[in-house]
Amino acid sequence: MPTPDLKTLSIPELLALRDAIDKQLLAHRAELQAQLDQIGSVNGKGGPTRGVKIAPKYRHPQTGETWTGRGGVAGWLAREIEAGRKREDFLIEKPARNGANTRRAKDT
Incomplete structure (x- = not known):
């Protein structure tokens, strides 16, 4: 995708571009959050020893x-x-x- 020259765009075009960027960022955020949720469900929260009492050292x-x-x-x-x-x-x-x-x- 060619990079638009921001200096030549009109205000409505700039606003439309900003909306498109916001939508793309939200989509990436949703993807990353889904990946984090999947990792969290595999590993659980905190690890295998979380909440386990251990003897003082x-x-x-x-x-x-x-x-x-x-x-x-x-x-x-x-x-x-x-x-x-x-x-x-x-x-x-x-x-x-x-x-x-x-x-x-x-x-x-």
């Missing part, structure tokens, strides 16, 4: 406040990190150190 030793490690950093943990402590200091289950083998021995 971090605990403050004095207050007992906990954080799962998901989402934004908990306020209490952010304050402790700013004070110079490390996030790992608050892990509920600390990882094995020095590469210790924590796997179970296989029964033979």
Whole structure:
């Protein structure tokens, strides 16, 4: 489609062109919304773990406040990190150190 010279179009022609553009944009919007709706119905809203309670990963030793490690950093943990402590200091289950083998021995 050739691009019209907007400077030579009359006002009624410009208004008609604007209406045609609006209709085309609405059609594209409807297509995109349908695609988003289809994706949403396939994936569901939020994913497979949405709404599932998980165990906390971090605990403050004095207050007992906990954080799962998901989402934004908990306020209490952010304050402790700013004070110079490390996030790992608050892990509920600390990882094995020095590469210790924590796997179970296989029964033979």
